[in-house]
Amino acid sequence: MASHGISRGSGSVVRSEEARQKEQQQIEAYKDLSDLVNTKIAEKQYTVEVLGLVTKLLHENPEYYTIWNHRRRVLVALVTEETQSPDELLQGDLQLTFVLLRKFPKCYWIWNQRDWLLQKAESLLGADAAQELWAGELQLVNKMLHADSRNFHAWGYRRIVVSKIERLGSSTTDSADTSSSLAQSEFDYTTKMIKTNLSNFSAWHNRSQLIPRILRERNADAEARRAFLASELGLICEAINTDPFDQSIWFYHQYLMSTISPSCPPNGFVVEDLTNGERQKYYENEMEYIKEILEDERDCKWIYEGLLGLAEAYLEVDAGTGAVTTKDMRAWLAELKRLDALRRGRWEDLEKRLQL
Amino acid sequence: MSLVSGPGRAGVGNMPAEMQLFVDKHVRYIQSLDTRKDELEYWLTEHLRLNGLYWGLTALHLLGHPDALPRNEILDFLCSCLHDNGGFGAAPGHDAHMLYTVSAVQILATLDAFGEFEERVKDGRQKVGKFIADLQDSETGTFAGDEWGERDTRFLYGALNALSLMGLLDLVDVAKAVQHVHSCANFDGGYGTSPGAESHSGQVFTCVGALTIAGRLDLVDQERLGAWLSERQLKNGGLNGRPEKQEDVCYSWWVMSSMAMLGKLHWIDGEKLTQFILQCQDPELGGLADRPGDMVDVFHTVFGIAGLSLLKYPGLEEVDPIYCMPRSVTRRCLGK
Ligand SMILES: [Zn+2]
Numbered sequence: 001m002a003s004h005g006i007s008r009g010s011g012s013v014v015r016s017e018e019a020r021q022k023e024q025q026q027i028e029a030y031k032d033l034s035d036l037v038n039t040k041i042a043e044k045q046y047t048v049e050v051l052g053l054v055t056k057l058l059h060e061n062p063e064y065y066t067i068w069n070h071r072r073r074v075l076v077a078l079v080t081e082e083t084q085s086p087d088e089l090l091q092g093d094l095q096l097t098f099v100l101l102r103k104f105p106k107c108y109w110i111w112n113q114r115d116w117l118l119q120k121a122e123s124l125l126g127a128d129a130a131q132e133l134w135a136g137e138l139q140l141v142n143k144m145l146h147a148d149s150r151n152f153h154a155w156g157y158r159r160i161v162v163s164k165i166e167r168l169g170s171s172t173t174d175s176a177d178t179s180s181s182l183a184q185s186e187f188d189y190t191t192k193m194i195k196t197n198l199s200n201f202s203a204w205h206n207r208s209q210l211i212p213r214i215l216r217e218r219n220a221d222a223e224a225r226r227a228f229l230a231s232e233l234g235l236i237c238e239a240i241n242t243d244p245f246d247q248s249i250w251f252y253h254q255y256l257m258s259t260i261s262p263s264c265p266p267n268g269f270v271v272e273d274l275t276n277g278e279r280q281k282y283y284e285n286e287m288e289y290i291k292e293i294l295e296d297e298r299d300c301k302w303i304y305e306g307l308l309g310l311a312e313a314y315l316e317v318d319a320g321t322g323a324v325t326t327k328d329m330r331a332w333l334a335e336l337k338r339l340d341a342l343r344r345g346r347w348e349d350l351e352k353r354l355q356l
Numbered sequence: 357m358s359l360v361s362g363p364g365r366a367g368v369g370n371m372p373a374e375m376q377l378f379v380d381k382h383v384r385y386i387q388s389l390d391t392r393k394d395e396l397e398y399w400l401t402e403h404l405r406l407n408g409l410y411w412g413l414t415a416l417h418l419l420g421h422p423d424a425l426p427r428n429e430i431l432d433f434l435c436s437c438l439h440d441n442g443g444f445g446a447a448p449g450h451d452a453h454m455l456y457t458v459s460a461v462q463i464l465a466t467l468d469a470f471g472e473f474e475e476r477v478k479d480g481r482q483k484v485g486k487f488i489a490d491l492q493d494s495e496t497g498t499f500a501g502d503e504w505g506e507r508d509t510r511f512l513y514g515a516l517n518a519l520s521l522m523g524l525l526d527l528v529d530v531a532k533a534v535q536h537v538h539s540c541a542n543f544d545g546g547y548g549t550s551p552g553a554e555s556h557s558g559q560v561f562t563c564v565g566a567l568t569i570a571g572r573l574d575l576v577d578q579e580r581l582g583a584w585l586s587e588r589q590l591k592n593g594g595l596n597g598r599p600e601k602q603e604d605v606c607y608s609w610w611v612m613s614s615m616a617m618l619g620k621l622h623w624i625d626g627e628k629l630t631q632f633i634l635q636c637q638d639p640e641l642g643g644l645a646d647r648p649g650d651m652v653d654v655f656h657t658v659f660g661i662a663g664l665s666l667l668k669y670p671g672l673e674e675v676d677p678i679y680c681m682p683r684s685v686t687r688r689c690l691g692k
Binding site: 003004005006007020023024026027030031034038060061063064065066069072112115116150152155156159199201202205206208209246247248251254255258268341342343344345346349 | 394395396399400401402403404445446449450451453502504506542543544548549550552553554555556582583584586587589591593598599600601602604620622623624625628645646647649650651653656
């Protein structure tokens with residue numbers, strides 16, 4: 001959309017005459033090509049030759065969205081006229097968009113074109129061929145996320161691809177049929193990504209999206225659900241211990257805690273039949289664990305924020321046990337104010353809200 | 357109006373110790389943008405021309421120089437981007453799309469030129485309104501960007517933004533749109549491009565903006581989202597767009613405007629953020645960059661200045677956090 005992270009260096013901004021002339025030539029060549037494409041399209045010359053010109057122009061400027069639209073117009077015409085096999089055309093475009101995505105991984109229009117192509121392929125080539133193509137897309141996304149594990153577009157496209165594969169693979173229209181579900185393998189993929197880099201919030205996020213589904217699909221009973229929660233808590237606590245300064249980890253911890261809150265929407269529960277006594281136990285255990293980390297990390301504000309969040313949740317289901325004291329909460333808040341002056345206004349509001 | 361980045365670079369060398377906003381430099385920078393046809397970049401960014409005009413014009417208004425660009429030329433150019441179907445393209449010959457149509461409406465509103473637009477185009481507003489309304493997905497309530505059907509909460513926000521400025525919100529199913537936005541909410545209180553997508557500050561801005569226009573901020577988990585947004589501020593004062601990412605001036609806008617709509621702007625350090633934005637200026641040739649030392653462009657220039665306006669930087673016009681337009685303009689259009 002605009003220039004991001006492009007350093008100008010410290011050189012002069014004045015161009016040499018030679019550089020200026022070269023740039024004029026480039027401008028002329030670019031304008032000639034784009035004029036040519038636009039003229040041919042205006043004349044409705046939807047031919048293989050024009051498709052080639054479009055390809056050339058998109059290589060020079062993949063952000064030129066109108067040219068992608070022109071490309072679709074040409075492709076649709078070529079398929080209708082049956083001058084070229086749909087499969088051949090499709091492969092050509094998959095190749096083009098692949099090359100461009102590697103170079104411009106954040107360009108919306110290239111991802112859109114890819115999505116459009118696959119949708120078209122489904123109606124032209126049938127479900128079996130489409131199934132295979134979408135499976136190939138998962139490989140593409142893996143490559144893209146390998147290059148940049150936070151690429152927003154790649155994660156979004158991944159969710160589209162997965163839902164397509166699941167829908168095409170399902171032999172019935174019965175939504176209870178989970179034989180084609182990829183939820184478990186997608187969940188495993190997030191585990192892999194997290195193990196490579198704990199800071200990958202995109203992976204933590206996707207994980208949170210998958211959990212209610214895999215529990216449903218496993219028909220997990222009360223015991224299995226408790227075991228699942230315990231294993232997630234184990235994973236996140238280990239992560240906290242590894243790097244308590246990483247906020248993505250704490251957000252996931254907050255997510256897990258939100259699933260055991262009485263105010264969690266029913267479709268988000270991990271365990272469905274928690275008693276308040278159990279809730280207290282979870283909160284106590286987490287507080288204990290975090291306090292242990294505190295011993296070594298006195299200056300990590302996330303620890304105090306975590307403790308305060310747990311204390312607040314605890315008090316909502318408190319049966320008068322008095323395990324959390326106002327004195328503790330005041331002390332944690334004072335640490336937050338000391339360590340996190342940037343957000344002082346927030347801590348002052350919290351003080352009022354908690355009536356500390 | 358060009359989106360060519362540079363020529364200047366931000367905050368290298370001669371930045372004075374006492375930080376200030378170089379208003380005149382920025383005005384001249386924006387005025388100079390359309391004179392750079394001898395740079396390849398000018399031609400490669402033609403697909404953003406109408407957005408660029410909105411960015412530049414808005415920046416000039418906030419800087420207190422509303423007449424620094426030739427009004428009639430802007431209107432001529434804008435009308436040359438209009439298609440028969442009521443949608444605008446980025447430049448003459450470019451296809452109609454929601455993104456440019458919204459910019460066109462924002463420009464018309466800022467210039468107080470709806471009357472002239474009607475003189476040039478019969479039933480102009482209705483036509484534009486119909487183009488936007490036809491892009492709503494009647495099943496889910498969301499919006500497509502154009503005839504090809506790509507959907508994104510950015511387009512939904514754009515639709516409500518433009519329609520409300522023209523007083524035509526009743527052309528669409530606002531309740532359904534609200535429902536869709538709500539289905540994009542995540543456990544961290546934020547919003548993504550579509551249901552299930554990761555929270556992202558840009559998307560948070562569009563979703564909170566859409567809900568504010570629809571009068572449904574009650575649907576937002578304000579404590580959680582406010583907390584998540586406040587954690588976008590990094591030690592150097594700048595804001596990032598998602599957890600564990602780098603700071604960037606444009607997020608000064610997406611994050612801060614959302615916090616302003618939630619009444620939680622005091623949850624970050626405005627003083628430090630002001631310093632960070634000022635460091636991203638080019639003190640000699642004008643313009644702002646994403647980070648100190650990088651190339652400036654008009655996109656980061658407007659969002660940096662709009663951010664400073666939200667921070668009440670002295671001498672700037674008040675900006676409307678919902679629309680990213682001068683507050684005086686939205687007051688005139690909305691009557692409130
Ligand atoms: Zn930026």
